[in-house]
Amino acid sequence: MKRLKGKIAAITGAADGIGHAIAKAMAAEGACVVLSDIDADKGEAAAKALRDGGAEAEFIRCDVAEEGDIRAMIERTLTWGGRIDVLVNNAAVAIGGMPVHEMTDDQWHRLIAVNLTSVFRGCKYALPHMIAQGSGSIINMASAQGHIGLDGWTAYAGAKGAVMAMTRQMAVEFGPAGIRVNSISPGTIATPMNEGVIAQMGEAVARAWVKMHPMGRIGRPEEVAEAAVYLASDAAGFTTGVDLRVDGGLCVTPRYVPDLV
């Protein structure tokens, strides 16, 4: 029995990386998936590949920094699927790698718009429909960096910490309506986001990441997707307000200062 059979799921940032892996995994478990992303070419191709494989998948271009795009993405999901069972607020940008006092206001505002305000808006537009249905599962992508410190990522960590706090608040507020709200905190995962960080900071950072994780490697997007499938499924029917860490043990290690030279 497929774990998400018949569920309608919308995923932001689904053209690549973790969001793409979540879309693929949810489709494989029988969900009808709405992929959305700022990158229309990649997103259309990703949705087509899923359809070619026999899944029900649609793509809508959505820049999560734009309120109208998020509203349209939720409306399109409802028009297409008739309901919205699962919302994955996944899209984010990695603006960091610099001390917080060297960050510009523009960088700060861009990060908060894409990584935090987007979560508020996704929930804002999905919740009325989930309340009317009497059910729903919202999954917000947080980060190990919302739990532990890493040089140069104060703003990113601040947004992720806020995502986790909002997740707990909404779990309390909407539990009585049958809506579950959880977050996932990945450790370092092999995605284009981190290819960008390596390009910015150098190969040494990639070696350091491996050393930081007790599992002795970084994670795969599919390993995060598996957690999202679980949280979306009825098997997690009594799980809400949780942050599920998929981090190879990163958050339970003492701070390890790698040799970056």
Ligand SMILES: NC(=O)c1ccc[n+]([C@@H]2O[C@H](COP(=O)([O-])OP(=O)(O)OC[C@H]3O[C@@H](n4cnc5c(N)ncnc54)[C@H](O)[C@@H]3O)[C@@H](O)[C@H]2O)c1
């Ligand atoms: N990769 C990691 O190590 C890691 C660790 C912890 C948390 N996360 C979180 O997981 C999520 C996914 O990260 P990833 O590594 O897959 O990222 P990624 O950069 O590899 O992929 C992100 C996807 O989001 C899209 N995107 C970027 N800006 C967007 C916007 N404004 N609107 C809509 N789509 C946009 C991109 O086009 C891309 O398809 C993010 O929330 C990230 O913060 C990632």
